[in-house]
Amino acid sequence: MDASHQHNARRGFLKASLGLTGAMVMAFTLPGCRPGAAGTAPTAFVPNAFIAIGADGLVTLVMPFAEMGQGTYTSVSMLIAEELDVDLAAVRLEAAPADEKRYAHPLFGMQITGGSGTIRGAWEPMRKAGAAARMMLVEAAAREWRVEAGACRAARGEVLHPASGRRLGYGALAAKAAALPVPEPVALKPASAFTLIGSAAKRLDIPSKVNGSARFGIDANPPGMKVAAVAACPVFGGKLASVDDSQARAVKGVRKIVRLPDAVAVVADHMGAARKGLAALAITWDDGPNAGFSTAAWDQQLAQALRGKGVVALEEGNAAVMQAAGARVVEASYAMPMLAHAAMEPMNCTALVSKDGAELWVGTQAPARCQALVAKALGLDPARVKVNNHLLGGGFGRRLEADYAVQAALIARQLPHPVKVIWSREEDIQHDMYRPFYRDELRMVLDGQDKPAGFSHRLAGSSVVARYAPAWMAKGIDPDAVHEAGSPYDLAHKYVEFVPVESPVPTGFWRGVGPTHNTFVTESFIDELAHAAGQDPVAYRRALLASKPRALQVLDLAAQRAGWGRKLAPGSGMGVAIVSAWDSFAASVVACRVDAQGAITLERIITVVDCGRVVHPDGVVAQMEGGQIFGLTAALHGHITVEGGRVVQSNFHDYPLMRINEVPPIDTHLVPSAEAPGGTGELGTALVAPALANAVFAATGKRIRSLPLSPEALKRT
Amino acid sequence: MGYTINVNGQERVVDVDGDTALLWVLRDVLQMTGTKFGCGMALCGACTVHLDGAPIRACSTPVESIGKGRITTIEAIGATPAGQRVQAAWIAHQVPQCGYCQSGQVMSACALLATNASPNDAEIDAAMAGNLCRCGTYPRIRSAIKSAALAGSAKD
Numbered sequence: 001m002d003a004s005h006q007h008n009a010r011r012g013f014l015k016a017s018l019g020l021t022g023a024m025v026m027a028f029t030l031p032g033c034r035p036g037a038a039g040t041a042p043t044a045f046v047p048n049a050f051i052a053i054g055a056d057g058l059v060t061l062v063m064p065f066a067e068m069g070q071g072t073y074t075s076v077s078m079l080i081a082e083e084l085d086v087d088l089a090a091v092r093l094e095a096a097p098a099d100e101k102r103y104a105h106p107l108f109g110m111q112i113t114g115g116s117g118t119i120r121g122a123w124e125p126m127r128k129a130g131a132a133a134r135m136m137l138v139e140a141a142a143r144e145w146r147v148e149a150g151a152c153r154a155a156r157g158e159v160l161h162p163a164s165g166r167r168l169g170y171g172a173l174a175a176k177a178a179a180l181p182v183p184e185p186v187a188l189k190p191a192s193a194f195t196l197i198g199s200a201a202k203r204l205d206i207p208s209k210v211n212g213s214a215r216f217g218i219d220a221n222p223p224g225m226k227v228a229a230v231a232a233c234p235v236f237g238g239k240l241a242s243v244d245d246s247q248a249r250a251v252k253g254v255r256k257i258v259r260l261p262d263a264v265a266v267v268a269d270h271m272g273a274a275r276k277g278l279a280a281l282a283i284t285w286d287d288g289p290n291a292g293f294s295t296a297a298w299d300q301q302l303a304q305a306l307r308g309k310g311v312v313a314l315e316e317g318n319a320a321v322m323q324a325a326g327a328r329v330v331e332a333s334y335a336m337p338m339l340a341h342a343a344m345e346p347m348n349c350t351a352l353v354s355k356d357g358a359e360l361w362v363g364t365q366a367p368a369r370c371q372a373l374v375a376k377a378l379g380l381d382p383a384r385v386k387v388n389n390h391l392l393g394g395g396f397g398r399r400l401e402a403d404y405a406v407q408a409a410l411i412a413r414q415l416p417h418p419v420k421v422i423w424s425r426e427e428d429i430q431h432d433m434y435r436p437f438y439r440d441e442l443r444m445v446l447d448g449q450d451k452p453a454g455f456s457h458r459l460a461g462s463s464v465v466a467r468y469a470p471a472w473m474a475k476g477i478d479p480d481a482v483h484e485a486g487s488p489y490d491l492a493h494k495y496v497e498f499v500p501v502e503s504p505v506p507t508g509f510w511r512g513v514g515p516t517h518n519t520f521v522t523e524s525f526i527d528e529l530a531h532a533a534g535q536d537p538v539a540y541r542r543a544l545l546a547s548k549p550r551a552l553q554v555l556d557l558a559a560q561r562a563g564w565g566r567k568l569a570p571g572s573g574m575g576v577a578i579v580s581a582w583d584s585f586a587a588s589v590v591a592c593r594v595d596a597q598g599a600i601t602l603e604r605i606i607t608v609v610d611c612g613r614v615v616h617p618d619g620v621v622a623q624m625e626g627g628q629i630f631g632l633t634a635a636l637h638g639h640i641t642v643e644g645g646r647v648v649q650s651n652f653h654d655y656p657l658m659r660i661n662e663v664p665p666i667d668t669h670l671v672p673s674a675e676a677p678g679g680t681g682e683l684g685t686a687l688v689a690p691a692l693a694n695a696v697f698a699a700t701g702k703r704i705r706s707l708p709l710s711p712e713a714l715k716r717t
Numbered sequence: 718m719g720y721t722i723n724v725n726g727q728e729r730v731v732d733v734d735g736d737t738a739l740l741w742v743l744r745d746v747l748q749m750t751g752t753k754f755g756c757g758m759a760l761c762g763a764c765t766v767h768l769d770g771a772p773i774r775a776c777s778t779p780v781e782s783i784g785k786g787r788i789t790t791i792e793a794i795g796a797t798p799a800g801q802r803v804q805a806a807w808i809a810h811q812v813p814q815c816g817y818c819q820s821g822q823v824m825s826a827c828a829l830l831a832t833n834a835s836p837n838d839a840e841i842d843a844a845m846a847g848n849l850c851r852c853g854t855y856p857r858i859r860s861a862i863k864s865a866a867l868a869g870s871a872k873d
Contacts, residue, residue, distance in 0.1 A: 069815030069852045202811065209816030210807040210823055212751020212791035219750040227745060252734050270745035271754070272737035344755050344763060344817040344851045393753070393817030394851050425756040618811055622857070626814055629853025652760040652849060660855040661842035 051133050057171030060092045064103040066113040066365050068395030070681045071619035074203045076122050082196040083130030085154040095389035100368035111368040116582035116679025123677050128186045135183045140176040141168050197615050217390040220350040220361030224417040229274035232263040232431050235645035236504050238288040248277040258411045265411045290504040290645040302439040302460040310499030313482040317493030321454040328446040334521045335706040338640040339435035345393020346428040347404035350420040351412035357384030363392035365399040373402040374409045397509035401433050429655050430647040433508030436461040440521045454493035457485050462507045463500040483514030487522040488580040489544035511630055512685035515581040523577040523690030538564055551580050554587040554608040562589035562606040573698025577691035584611035584678030590691040594699045598711030602664040612675035620680045624668045627684025633658040635689035639708050722783050725793035735781030740764045742780050751791040751820050762848030765821035766790045772828040791820035799827050806865035814852035822848050826862050835866045
C-alpha cells in the first residue's frame with residue numbers, strides 16, 4: 001500500500017503501477033481549479049483518491065476525508081464503488097496520511113475536512129478515480145481474452161465477457177491493469193445507471209460503533225505508551241510560574257512531571273494516576289497580560305468598534321439609498337455569544353518524539369496542518385512527522401486545529417516513550433478555539449409602498465480566516481465572517497460591512513461557520529420586518545425569493561407540511577427560517593410552546609432540504625437531524641463567558657448540551673433534484689436557531705436578539 | 718496486592734490505588750477501550766457499564782467500591798440476547814454518527830430494556846437523559862429502542 005505514496009503523481013494524470021505488495025495501486029489526480037471558499041484559487045489543487053486492488057481481489061480505498069460522524073467514509077466510498085463496480089461491503093478503508101498536495105481538498109486547497117465541502121469536492125474526482133480503474137481492468141481482461149473492451153463489462157468486482165461467458169475477478173487482473181496506460185477521457189455513468197449513489201446503503205463504520213471496537217484517537221496504544229493529564233494556564237496567554245510536584249510524585253503510578261512554558265503534565269501508567277497526580281500539584285500561574293479580559297468588556301469593545309469603519313464586503317445597488325432622508329427605516333441590533341465545540345471525545349493526541357522524527361496518533365480534520373505545526377514546534381522537517389489519523393469522536397471545526405497535537409508533541413519530546421495526552425473535559429471547554437462573539441447592526445430601508453428595498457448589515461467580531469488561512473482572505477475580507485450576511489433575499493440595494501476586532505481569546509471555525517451566525521441574524525430580522533408590516537412571515541419571504549426558485553420551493557413545502565397558519569393553543573407558536581449556503585437550500589418550521597416561567601418546550605420540527613443530487617439519502621437525513629440538534633443546543637444553552645481572563649464554564653453542568661428529553665420529533669424531507677450535490681453537514685445548524693427564535697416570538701410576542709434564548713427574558717409576569 | 722474484579726465473567730487482578738476510577742482500570746490497565754471518557758463527573762454517560770446489570774458511570778466508580786459485583790462492558794454486551802437486539806436495532810436505524818458516545822448509549826438502552834420490556838417515549842427519555850450525544854442521534858436512539866423492545870417481545 002505505502003508504495004503508492006512513492007509515485008510522483010503529476011497534475012492531470014492518473015498513474016497506475018504495481019505496488020511493492022503486488023497490488024494495483026492508483027493515484028488519481030485531476031487538473032483544474034475551482035475557486036476556494038474565499039473566491040480565490042488555491043495554489044495547489046491536487047485531489048487524490050487511492051485505490052489498491054490486491055491479487056486477492058481485496059479493494060482498499062484510502063479515505064482522503066476524515067470520518068467525524070458525518071458519514072464520509074460511506075458516501076465517498078459509494079462514489080468510488082459506484083464507478084469501480086464493486087460491492088460496498090467488499091471494500092476496506094484506510095485513513096489517508098498527512099499530505100497537503102496529494103490530499104488537498106478540491107475546494108479549499110488544503111487537506112481539511114469541513115466547510116460542508118466533502119461531497120461537493122469529492123463528487124467528480126472520486127467517481128473518475130473509480131471509473132478509470134474500472135476501464136483499465138476491463139481493458140486488461142479484453143486483452144487477455146483477445147476481444148474488444150466494448151464487448152466486456154464490469155460488475156461486482158469482476159469483468160465479464162457475456163458472449164463467451166468468460167469472467168475474471170479484479171484480483172486476477174490487477175497486475176495487468178496496472179501496466180496499462182491511463183484512459184483519457186474517463187467516461188462516467190449516467191445518473192440513470194446509478195445503483196449505489198442515491199441508495200439506502202448502510203454506513204460502513206456503524207457495526208464497529210455499536211460494539212466498542214471502533215478506534216478513535218483516544219484509543220491509540222503504541223508499544224511502551226504512558227498516559228498524561230495536563231493543565232494549561234487558565235488565563236489565555238499566561239505562563240507557568242512554578243510548580244511544587246512533591247505530592248504528585250508520591251502518587252502510585254506517576255512516572256514524571258513535564259513542564260512546558262504554559263502548562264504542566266503528569267505522566268503515569270494510567271489516567272487515574274495521572275489525574276490524581278495533576279490534582280496533587282501546587283501550581284502557580286503567571287496570568288500574563290490578559291488577566292483583566294472579560295466577555296462583558298469585550299461586548300462593549302465590539303459595540304464601540306461598530307461605531308467605526310470596517311471593510312465593505314458587499315455592495316449591490318446604490319448604498320446611498322440606505323441614507324436617503326425621509327425613507328422609512330427598521331433597525332435592530334443582535335449579539336451572539338462565544339461557543340465551545342464540546343466534542344464528546346475530549347481533545348487528545350498520542351505522540352512519540354525521537355531524534356529521527358515524530359509520530360502522532362490522533363483524530364484530526366487537518367492531518368497536514370497537524371504535521372506542519374508539530375514539525376515547526378519540534379524544529380523538524382514535516383516529512384519526518386508521521387500522522388496516523390483515526391475516527392474522530394466529533395469534529396465540528398475543533399479538530400481543524402492542531403494545538404492539542406503540538407502540546408502532546410512538546411510533552412513527548414521530554415520522554416523516551418510514546419505518551420497519550422488526554423485533556424480533561426474542563427481543559428477541553430476552557431482551552432477551546434471558540435466560535436467568535438459577534439455584534440450585528442441591521443437596517444432595512446422601506447420604499448414608498450413600505451416594501452423592503454435597501455438592506456445594510458454591519459457586524460463586528462474576530463476573523464477566524466485571517467488566523468487560520470490567510471490565503472483565503474479576499475481583499476482584506478474574511479469570506480467566512482460575511483458568508484450569507486447579505487441574506488438570500490431579492491433586494492435592490494445590499495450593503496455588508498465587517499469590522500474585525502481580535503480578542504485575546506482564540507477563535508475558530510464552529511459547525512455552521514459564517515452562516516450559523518449570519519442566518520440567525522438575517523432570518524430573525526426578516527421575521528421582524530414581516531411582523532412590522534403586519535404580514536405573514538412565509539408570505540413576506542416568498543415575495544422576496546422570485547429569483548431563487550429552489551429556496552422558494554423548500555419554503556413552500558416546509559410551510560405546507562407543517563400546516564403553516566393553523567391556529568395554535570395560547571402560548572404555542574410556529575416559526576420559520578430558510579438557509580441558502582454550501583450549494584444547498586433548506587427551510588424549517590419549528591413549533592414550540594413557552595410557559596409562564598419562560599421555559600421553552602419544542603414540539604415538532606419540519607425540515608425540507610434541496611441539496612441537489614443526493615449520494616446517501618439517509619446520511620443527509622441524519623445530518624439534518626444532528627445539525628439541527630447541534631444548533632438547538634446553541635440556541636437554548638450555548639454560552640461561554642470569560643472573567644479575569646478565564647473561561648467560567650467547565651463541564652456539562654454549566655455548559656449543557658441538549659439531552660434526549662428536550663428533543664422533539666424531527667421530520668426531514670428531501671426534494672428530488674438533479675442539480676450538483678450541495679453540502680448538508682452544517683445546513684441544519686444554521687437553519688434551526690432563527691426558526692426557533694421566530695417560533696418563540698409567535699408564542700410570546702417577545703423578540704429575542706441575542707442567544708441563548710433566556711427563560712428570564714421570556715418570563716410572563 | 719491490588720483488587721480482584723469480575724469483568725465480563727473473568728476475574729481480573731489490578732494493581733492500582735483503590736480510588737482509581739473503574740473507567741481507567743478498564744481502558745488503561747485492562748486495555749478495554751470500548752468504554753469512553755467524556756466528562757469525568759458522571760454528567761455525560763459515555764463511560765456507562767453495568768454493575769450486576771444496572772447502569773453505572775465508570776468514571777465516577779472507584780475500583781475499591783466494586784467488591785464482588787459483576788461488571789459488564791460494551792465488549793461483552795453483544796453476548797446477551799438483549800445486547801444483540803439493541804445492537805441490531807442500532808444498525809437497522811443507523812443510529813451512530815461519530816459513534817463516541819454510543820457504547821454508553823447501548824449500555825444504557827440494554828439496562829432500560831432489562832427492567833422495562835416495552836418503554837414508552839417518556840420512559841425512554843427518562844432512562845436515556847443521562848447519556849449525551851453531541852452529534853444529535855437522539856431521534857434514532859428512541860426509534861431503535863422501540864425496535865429492540867418489539868424484537869424482544871416477539872421472542873417471548
